[in-house]
Amino acid sequence: MKKAKNTTTKINKQIIDSLKKKLDSNSTIWHPDVGDEIFGIVTEIKDVVTKIGKKKVESKLVTLETDKGETSLWLSTVLANQFEKQGIDINSVVGIRYLGDDKGYKNYNVVKL
Numbered sequence: 001m002k003k004a005k006n007t008t009t010k011i012n013k014q015i016i017d018s019l020k021k022k023l024d025s026n027s028t029i030w031h032p033d034v035g036d037e038i039f040g041i042v043t044e045i046k047d048v049v050t051k052i053g054k055k056k057v058e059s060k061l062v063t064l065e066t067d068k069g070e071t072s073l074w075l076s077t078v079l080a081n082q083f084e085k086q087g088i089d090i091n092s093v094v095g096i097r098y099l100g101d102d103k104g105y106k107n108y109n110v111v112k113l
Contacts, residue, residue, distance in 0.1 A: 030073040032098035038071060039095045040064030042088060064094070082110040 030038055044063040049056055060075040062083075075083060079096070088094055093113040100107060 028069075028071055030071050034098060034100040037095060037097045038064060038066060038073070040066035040071065040093075042090055042092045042094060043070070045090065076106050076108075078105050079108055079110065082108065086110065086112045088112050 030036075032038070041064065042062060043065050044061075046061045046063075048059050048061050050059060051057070060080060061072055062075055063070055063072045073079070073096075082088075088110070095111045097109045098106070099109055
């Protein structure tokens with residue numbers, strides 16, 4: 001087992017306050033109902049590997065800066081295709097509307113300025 005090396009950095013109130021601020025600013029995940037919309041600037045597109053059972057699944061998690069703060073959403077197959085077709089990347093301004101399920105896929109309308 002590894003032990004932490006002694007360091008000169010001590011945890012003080014300023015460091016704790018800074019960490020609390022970061023914890024409080026963590027983005028929420030968008031879970032839309034049919035007709036819900038989200039508008040914002042893409043601030044991050046992150047590759048994420050998750051496990052479903054024993055299978056590893058690669059996904060993308062997108063973070064938007066919205067008028068209510070940061071909100072993240074998982075790029076489904078449909079969303080990923082629309083992001084790619086429209087060239088949506090970091091700093092893109094986007095609007096997304098959830099249209100509901102269509103033949104087993106979550107369907108969205110996506111626009112980019």
